[in-house]
Amino acid sequence: MKNKPNKVKESAADYAAKIFKAKKDFHKEQAKLPIEEKIKILIELQKIVLKTQKQKPGEGLRQVWKI
C-alpha cells in the first residue's frame, strides 16, 4: 500500500484569514511610501474618481491637481 502524501488541508477560514492579513500588510507598506510618491498616486486616484463617480450634491470642488 502506497503512503498518501501528508497534505495539510487549510480550512477556508484559515485561507481567508491569510488573505486578509496579506492585504493589511500591503496597506501598511503603502502607508510607508514617501509623501511625494503618495501624491503621484493621489493624482491617479483623482482621475479615476472623476471618471467613475458622479458628484454628490453639496460636494466641494473636484478637479485633478495640475502640478
Added chain:
Amino acid sequence: MKKTLQIIDRMHKEGLFKKYAIGGGIASLFYIEPIATFDLDIFVILPESEEVLLSLSPLYDWLSEKKYKLVKEHIIIEGIPVQFIPVYNELVIEAVLKAVRKKYEGISTFVLKPEYLMAIMLDTNRAKDRERIIKMLDEAEISAALLKTILNAHGLIKAYNNFRKKFHEK
C-alpha cells in the same frame, strides 16, 4: 504641490497668519496609504485684530493680487484647490500649535500630528472621517498615550471608546 506649499509659507512669513498646518485628507496622507481627496485644507491661526469677527479677506486679497482664482469655497494655488480654515475650537487651536514640521520635495511645511487628526475626525464624525480613523488605527504609527491625553482633555474619550467598540474591535 511644492509651489503651493512655498506660497503658503510665504503668506505665513508675511504675517497673513500666525501659524498654519495642513489638515484633512492631505495630512492623513502623511501617515496612511493614499486616499482620494481633492483639496488641501490649511488650518490657520489668524493675527489678532480689533474686529470681533475674524476675516479671511486679507488672505484672499493677497492671493488675488497674485492672480490666484477663487472657485467655489477654494482658492486655486498653483493648480491645487486650497481651503483656508480658521481654527474654530480649542482642539484645533492646540492641534495647529503642536503641528510637526514635514518636508515635501525639500520644502518644509507644518502638518497636524496623527493623534490630533484622529481627535478632530472623531469630533467632526462624518462618514469619511470614520473611514479615515479606521485607516489611521490600522496603518499609522500612533502614540496611544498622546491620543488618550488629547481625547481626555477635549471630552472625546467616550466617543472614541464607542467608536472602537463599533468599528474597530479586534
